[in-house]
Amino acid sequence: MLEELKGSVWQANVELVLKGLVxxxxxxxxxxxxxxxxVAIKPSGVSYDALKARDIVLVDLSGKVVEGKLRPSSxxxxxxxxxxxxxxxxxxxxxxxxxxxxxxQAAAEIPCYGTTHAxxxxxxxxxxxxxxxxEVEGEYEKNTGTVIxxxxxxxxTSPLEMPAVLVAxxxxxxxxxxxxxxxxxxxxxxxxxxMALQTKQINPAVRRLPSYIREKHHQRKHGPDAYYGQRKExx
Amino acid sequence: MLEELKGSVWQANVELVLKGLVxxxxxxxxxxxxxxxxVAIKPSGVSYDALKARDIVLVDLSGKVVEGKLRPSSxxxxxxxxxxxxxxxxxxxxxxxxxxxxxxQAAAEIPCYGTTHAxxxxxxxxxxxxxxxxEVEGEYEKNTGTVIxxxxxxxxTSPLEMPAVLVAxxxxxxxxxxxxxxxxxxxxxxxxxxMALQTKQINPAVRRLPSYIREKHHQRKHGPDAYYGQRKExx
Amino acid sequence: MLEELKGSVWQANVELVLKGLVxxxxxxxxxxxxxxxxVAIKPSGVSYDALKARDIVLVDLSGKVVEGKLRPSSxxxxxxxxxxxxxxxxxxxxxxxxxxxxxxQAAAEIPCYGTTHAxxxxxxxxxxxxxxxxEVEGEYEKNTGTVIxxxxxxxxTSPLEMPAVLVAxxxxxxxxxxxxxxxxxxxxxxxxxxMALQTKQINPAVRRLPSYIREKHHQRKHGPDAYYGQRKExx
Amino acid sequence: MLEELKGSVWQANVELVLKGLVxxxxxxxxxxxxxxxxVAIKPSGVSYDALKARDIVLVDLSGKVVEGKLRPSSxxxxxxxxxxxxxxxxxxxxxxxxxxxxxxQAAAEIPCYGTTHAxxxxxxxxxxxxxxxxEVEGEYEKNTGTVIxxxxxxxxTSPLEMPAVLVAxxxxxxxxxxxxxxxxxxxxxxxxxxMALQTKQINPAVRRLPSYIREKHHQRKHGPDAYYGQRKExx
Numbered sequence: 001m002l003e004e005l006k007g008s009v010w011q012a013n014v015e016l017v018l019k020g021l022v023x024x025x026x027x028x029x030x031x032x033x034x035x036x037x038x039v040a041i042k043p044s045g046v047s048y049d050a051l052k053a054r055d056i057v058l059v060d061l062s063g064k065v066v067e068g069k070l071r072p073s074s075x076x077x078x079x080x081x082x083x084x085x086x087x088x089x090x091x092x093x094x095x096x097x098x099x100x101x102x103x104x105q106a107a108a109e110i111p112c113y114g115t116t117h118a119x120x121x122x123x124x125x126x127x128x129x130x131x132x133x134x135e136v137e138g139e140y141e142k143n144t145g146t147v148i149x150x151x152x153x154x155x156x157t158s159p160l161e162m163p164a165v166l167v168a169x170x171x172x173x174x175x176x177x178x179x180x181x182x183x184x185x186x187x188x189x190x191x192x193x194x195m196a197l198q199t200k201q202i203n204p205a206v207r208r209l210p211s212y213i214r215e216k217h218h219q220r221k222h223g224p225d226a227y228y229g230q231r232k233e234x235x
Numbered sequence: 236m237l238e239e240l241k242g243s244v245w246q247a248n249v250e251l252v253l254k255g256l257v258x259x260x261x262x263x264x265x266x267x268x269x270x271x272x273x274v275a276i277k278p279s280g281v282s283y284d285a286l287k288a289r290d291i292v293l294v295d296l297s298g299k300v301v302e303g304k305l306r307p308s309s310x311x312x313x314x315x316x317x318x319x320x321x322x323x324x325x326x327x328x329x330x331x332x333x334x335x336x337x338x339x340q341a342a343a344e345i346p347c348y349g350t351t352h353a354x355x356x357x358x359x360x361x362x363x364x365x366x367x368x369x370e371v372e373g374e375y376e377k378n379t380g381t382v383i384x385x386x387x388x389x390x391x392t393s394p395l396e397m398p399a400v401l402v403a404x405x406x407x408x409x410x411x412x413x414x415x416x417x418x419x420x421x422x423x424x425x426x427x428x429x430m431a432l433q434t435k436q437i438n439p440a441v442r443r444l445p446s447y448i449r450e451k452h453h454q455r456k457h458g459p460d461a462y463y464g465q466r467k468e469x470x
Numbered sequence: 471m472l473e474e475l476k477g478s479v480w481q482a483n484v485e486l487v488l489k490g491l492v493x494x495x496x497x498x499x500x501x502x503x504x505x506x507x508x509v510a511i512k513p514s515g516v517s518y519d520a521l522k523a524r525d526i527v528l529v530d531l532s533g534k535v536v537e538g539k540l541r542p543s544s545x546x547x548x549x550x551x552x553x554x555x556x557x558x559x560x561x562x563x564x565x566x567x568x569x570x571x572x573x574x575q576a577a578a579e580i581p582c583y584g585t586t587h588a589x590x591x592x593x594x595x596x597x598x599x600x601x602x603x604x605e606v607e608g609e610y611e612k613n614t615g616t617v618i619x620x621x622x623x624x625x626x627t628s629p630l631e632m633p634a635v636l637v638a639x640x641x642x643x644x645x646x647x648x649x650x651x652x653x654x655x656x657x658x659x660x661x662x663x664x665m666a667l668q669t670k671q672i673n674p675a676v677r678r679l680p681s682y683i684r685e686k687h688h689q690r691k692h693g694p695d696a697y698y699g700q701r702k703e704x705x
Numbered sequence: 706m707l708e709e710l711k712g713s714v715w716q717a718n719v720e721l722v723l724k725g726l727v728x729x730x731x732x733x734x735x736x737x738x739x740x741x742x743x744v745a746i747k748p749s750g751v752s753y754d755a756l757k758a759r760d761i762v763l764v765d766l767s768g769k770v771v772e773g774k775l776r777p778s779s780x781x782x783x784x785x786x787x788x789x790x791x792x793x794x795x796x797x798x799x800x801x802x803x804x805x806x807x808x809x810q811a812a813a814e815i816p817c818y819g820t821t822h823a824x825x826x827x828x829x830x831x832x833x834x835x836x837x838x839x840e841v842e843g844e845y846e847k848n849t850g851t852v853i854x855x856x857x858x859x860x861x862t863s864p865l866e867m868p869a870v871l872v873a874x875x876x877x878x879x880x881x882x883x884x885x886x887x888x889x890x891x892x893x894x895x896x897x898x899x900m901a902l903q904t905k906q907i908n909p910a911v912r913r914l915p916s917y918i919r920e921k922h923h924q925r926k927h928g929p930d931a932y933y934g935q936r937k938e939x940x
Contacts, residue, residue, distance in 0.1 A: 023426060024419065024422065071465055074463045096430075098426070098429055101430055102433035107441070108438055116496070136448055169349050187494065191493060195575065200437070200576075202578050203576035203577070209639045210600060210603075213606055213639055228544045229514050258724075260934070279934050280933055305935055309932055331821045333896070336819060337900050340819040340900065341907040366918065368915075371918055372921075375925075405820045435906075584876065661728060665810065672811040673811035676812070699750025
């Protein structure tokens with residue numbers, strides 16, 4: 001069932017390792033097939049070395065395992081909450097890459113200091129609030145999705161516009177129109193987080209990129225008149 | 236004798252290098268066979284390139300070499316002290332990986348700033364006091380074990396609960412229920428130490444992860460009702 | 471047409487990846503053939519994995535595509551502006567390598583703190599001003615070239631003397647007498663930017679290298695009586 | 706002539722690259738044969754990719770080329786000055802590795818913060834003064850040797866005891882009883898410099914390792930009763 005989706009989710013999980021974004025069993029990538037309403041996701045706690053395409057688990061939006069012998073990632077309810085809130089998404093990646101996670105641990109958004117950032121994220125990468133005690137003691141992973149959705153609502157935006165978010169004290173989630181595009185956004189996020197940290201070390205009083213430059217860079221790549229690349233691209 | 240243990244100790248030592256946790260002859264990993272009361276450990280000052288499974292030295296808990304032509308690691312008495320104090324341990328790893336060693340050199344514990352840390356270590360990674368002049372001039376390596384054991388006693392915990400500790404001015408020791416699991420903890424320790432350093436650079440006033448989140452993450456992976464992974468895991 | 475130039479531009483683009491200066495589709499390298507007045511440049515948004523020598527696009531100095539099926543890099547007008555202003559140049563490289571980009575984002579020049587820097591760049595690596603709103607809304611990429619040219623004029627120097635420059639809020643451009651030499655300068659720039667950042671962390675009050683040492687190092691490699699290397703080298 | 710020495714110098718130069726201590730043509734390693742009074746050294750400005758054992762140049766202590774078609778490293782007079790002052794040396798390595806060079810650029814010694822440092826360097830790694838204008842305008846490379854020798858004299862020590870030194874504003878020189886041992890010291894130096902920088906970031910008020918621990922660690926590896934390794938080792 002959904003062999004192609006499972007293959008692309010497997011490949012995207014492997015790519016997380018190849019790009020150096022995860023070690024051991026950290027991290028997970030999922031993909032969503034809207035037609036069937038099914039999500040393909042990495043099994044929990046399986047080493048990437050041993051991971052095979054046939055290990056990818058299929059679950060429905062309620063979390064019921066539809067196919068697969070292994071337990072799905074313990075973060076599955078977070079992924080499901082996001083697909084339910086933003087059904088246009090086709091891929092979600094969760095890694096604990098060092099610099100992006102450091103911003104999440106510092107409960108700090110990643111300011112937009114340059115065009116590398118603006119090319120991919122139109123404004124600061126947002127950070128959620130910490131979950132409350134009650135949210136943690138309840139459906140913790142689902143509520144992780146809830147604070148992400150809440151933050152997008154506060155900012156009047158969505159993962160389609162801003163395909164990365166940091167969960168305070170936890171780490172980044174990135175999204176896209178395919179599993180591999182979610183991983184690509186994870187790589188870019190780590191890259192710009194690392195540079196933002198260095199930028200502040202060089203100049204603690206650094207100011208954010210003027211908004212007219214930020215807009216220009218984002219529009220030339222993602223706007224209606226985008227002229228970057230060979231054809232229009234989307235998050 | 237104990238070929239399987241020696242093989243797993245050899246493999247765990249090689250893994251230290253593959254994961255980038257040691258250079259040259261730095262570091263050593265041991266394994267403990269409780270039935271025979273024997274410890275298998277890396278020989279002293281042997282380059283990892285040249286290390287073979289048959290070079291692994293077997294010593295008893297008094298430090299007497301039982302098998303092997305090479306001298307055991309000069310840190311052997313530290314390992315022995317720990318196996319005597321905590322006989323449930325099956326593996327100990329000692330590396331001088333950069334970020335964890337930097338915390339040890341700063342004589343600072345590694346605060347728990349996020350869930351990556353909490354997933355593996357339930358609270359700050361402790362640091363011992365410096366050894367006294369008398370302790371250094373006496374049985375130095377054995378006394379290194381002594382200050383580690385003392386610190387666990389002060390904190391009313393053990394390596395089974397907190398499988399990593401920093402020796403002030405020296406570096407980290409990590410432990411586990413097998414040699415390879417001790418090395419895996421060394422890798423995670425380096426990862427979270429590096430992120431803790433970056434977190435503080437981003438936000439010098441950063442606060443520790445709320446304890447209810449820390450507990451939750453640790454319990455979902457290591458508690459009696461753990462639901463992470465395919466089966467329960469232990470340090 | 472110009473197969474040799476296209477080959478060397480392709481090779482220089484690949485070298486950017488091999489040296490770890492770019493990820494994904496970031497960055498671009500061009501080469502200039504003064505005889506024909508043509509510039510060979512990377513196509514826009516094409517992944518380095520898939521890039522072939524025959525994909526390299528040929529454009530004239532007005533920006534008209536003369537050969538190639540793909541759209542040239544969106545940064546092409548910046549390259550053209552520089553070749554028009556400095557016709558002795560034969561290669562230009564643009565990457566978003568982390569440390570050099572961090573200086574650009576901090577809108578800070580890279581001070582010359584040591585002989586590694588002086589060996590390659592005779593003085594601080596300059597940074598441009600930010601483009602104005604009008605410049606961004608007009609011919610943005612061409613105006614990126616304009617602020618670079620303006621900065622060289624203010625400093626009464628040229629890319630032949632100082633083959634690297636940072637565009638504020640954007641990133642570095644490096645130049646040379648061949649495409650590969652431009653990339654080599656990008657690598658050196660990243661190296662010295664990274665060391666400059668660390669130098670300031672060690673000693674926030676660090677002073678610049680005495681000018682008589684800086685001059686000496688630059689002259690022994692690039693001056694009329696250069697005695698470094700097997701034959702004289704130029705930027 | 707001296708094929709074995711040339712082979713070991715070639716190998717040590719290649720090792721500099723393999724260990725990530727140099728890029729491009731930076732750095733050089735030499736070896737000294739006291740019987741013949743000849744020094745084998747890397748040719749100037751030759752890329753490591755292209756370097757062959759037969760390219761290694763033989764010079765006498767006055768700097769005269771005795772064998773080899775290429776020009777010797779421009780730093781040759783520094784090496785010669787050191788072999789003349791310390792004839793027990795058999796190898797010298799000069800690299801611009803990032804963290805060690807950053808300390809040199811900051812004109813700061815590397816404090817001994819831990820046992821990794823003490824295992825190899827018994828006390829802070831010294832830094833020279835800057836060369837004077839007159840020294841730079843005169844025999845610059847020879848005078849680089851002069852300030853190193855002066856610093857050892859001031860500290861009443863020698864490269865046999867302290868096999869690493871930083872030249873202010875320039876970079877590190879490491880030494881040993883063979884070319885490969887000089888390179889090994891360069892690797893350790895970079896490692897401990899990187900950790901010293903991180904240590905100070907974690908705890909800006911960090912104190913140096915108590916001298917009784919420093920002495921102990923150095924003696925157990927290098928003292929008359931050394932018990933580290935399989936046999937006694939020397940710098």
